[in-house]
Amino acid sequence: MNTRATPTAGGRFEVVVAGGGPAGAVTALVLARAGRRVLLVDDRAAPPGTTARLTIGETLPPAARPLLHDLGLWSHVTGGRHLRSTGILASWGSPELYDRSDVRDPNGHGRHLDRNRFDASLRSAAVAAGTELRRAAVVRHHAQGPAQRLLLRREGAFEELLCDWVVDATGRRCVIGRRLAVRHRQDRLVAAYTLLDRRVPHGRGTDEELRTLVEAVPDGWWYTVRVPAGRLVAYLTDSDLAGRTLRTPTGLLAHAARTRHVRTRLEGYASPATAPRWTAAHGLRLSPPTGPGWLATGDAALAFDPLSSQGVLTALHTGAHAGRTVDLCLRGTDTQTLADYTAFLDGIADAYRGHHAHCYGQERRWPTHPFWKRRVDSSMSSEQRPS
Structure with missing residues (x-):
């Protein structure tokens, strides 16, 4: 009752x-x-x-479409300023980029919200x-x-x-x-992120790249994506591996400049005026x-x-x-x-734990670096733990 x-x-x-x-x-x-x-x-x-x-x-993946239709909310992502997501480019497990497109997804494209x-x-x-x-x-x-x-x-x-x-x-x-x-x-994953909202004079013009770019590096990984307000760039690492230089706009972008692929997406953008934001990401x-x-x-x-x-x-x-x-x-x-x-x-x-272990297990270039070693060790420990 x-x-x-x-x-x-x-x-x-x-x-x-x-x-x-x-x-x-x-x-x-x-x-x-x-x-x-x-x-x-x-x-x-x-x-x-x-x-x-x-x-x-x-990022709203294509799989959200049926649920939003059922709730009568699909129009909330097809109108307004939201951008179409056309897939992911990733340097993960290899220095080269591979393309994972949404073209063949039965639910169509996702959205950058x-x-x-x-x-x-x-x-x-x-x-x-x-x-x-x-x-x-x-x-x-x-x-x-x-x-x-x-x-x-x-x-x-x-x-x-x-x-x-x-x-x-x-x-x-x-x-x-x-x-x-x-x-x-x-784990101890944290994210440092900032929004780049304008290009410097003589930049490359309009940024029309709508694919998310993900790049693994020795102490973590980066991603950058075009959102309605500009270009978002984020660095993911463990809290004890995050150096102080990442807490300033110039420091974060200097760190990004050492990447192979992310840095090319940021070319022509001015350094943000405010310090990067931080959030727990584990x-x-x-x-x-x-x-x-x-x-x-x-x-x-x-x-x-x-x-x-x-x-x-x-x-x-x-x-x-x-x-x-x-x-x-x-x-x-x-x-x-x-x-x-x-x-x-x-x-x-x-399902998340299995996907997480699989994804991090694909990156094997830096097996002795703390960031990657911890995730390999964690995955092995999970596999040995009784269900």
């Missing part, structure tokens, strides 16, 4: 979704369409009239379906009987509310789940991802190494599944619902 929570002055909601990225927005959308009273709490989207934050996780616009469009779809959106942050959460008590910070003030279910879609921060479960980190798993009255989705539940290029796709899939799961739990008719959701995440995690 489901016991309804008594709301406080914060509002009457069955579900509060914390985090307004793709996973949170799709969770809210699915729940609102099911007739649920949903509050989407988002503290990271840029308010109107301000500069949006730069983020990585800009303007992430801020894409995320905002998903939130707008959730609001159009009946979700209430508040620019606020969850600062405290605990169960109170069958209800979930949340303390929100909104424009410097605090408000408290009760709900029946809370969904953690706060990404790697995992502000709710990290206090209720254990997070398992895969695989991450929350265990367990659910509990009484709460559930984690997106990167809060399962985050991937960017090499997979599956982060946005996984956020959309897990968000849709999370919405359906919470709706069934509110109906109170299926005692297996949370176990099914966990099994769904387990399947994704198993």
Whole structure:
């Protein structure tokens, strides 16, 4: 039997979704369409009239198309400023480039997203379906009987509310789940990244290359991609291998200048005026991802190494599944619902681990360098561990 929570002055909601990225927005959308009273709490989207934050996780693979069609959201990536992705060029396992094109993919081309616009469009779809959106942050959460008590910070003030279910879609921060479960980190991978938004005088003209370029180097790997706002370049390495020179614009580009292929994509671009941004990029798993009255989705539940290029796709899939799961739990008719959701995440995690080990195992040019040796050792350890 489901016991309804008594709301406080914060509002009457069955579900509060914390985090307004793709996973949170799709969770809210699915729940609102099911007739649920949903509050989407988002503290990271840029308010109107301000500069949006730069983020990585800009590639939407072709496999996202069927899901977006099912959700009625495909038009959100075919219009606007999003660019068509025509595949990947990679120097991985060899100094030469090989081409992996999307031409033969039955789902067509992927997209290089303007992430801020894409995320905002998903939130707008959730609001159009009946979700209430508040620019606020969850600062405290605990169960109170069958209800979930949340303390929100909104424009410097605090408000408290009760709900029946809370969904953690706060990404790697995992502000709710990290206090209720254990997070398992895969390695020490970090990303330093910056946006190059204009060419210097006498540059090569318009940059029309829409393929992502990936290049392995002795201490990690690089990628660069054309996005609507300019050209994004990122360096991936382990936190203890990242030198201080990478923390300045000139230092990062000087490091890129030592590559064979990435440097040619950056020719003609001016050095950015601001320091590179840094973010954790390691695989991450929350265990367990659910509990009484709460559930984690997106990167809060399962985050991937960017090499997979599956982060946005996984956020959309897990968000849709999370919405359906919470709706069934509110109906109170299926005692297996949370176990099914966990099994769904387990399947994704198993496929990711196999893909991750295979991809890193293809690069064998620097077997004694710490970055690559760690991944070979980790792969061997995983193969020897009982399932």
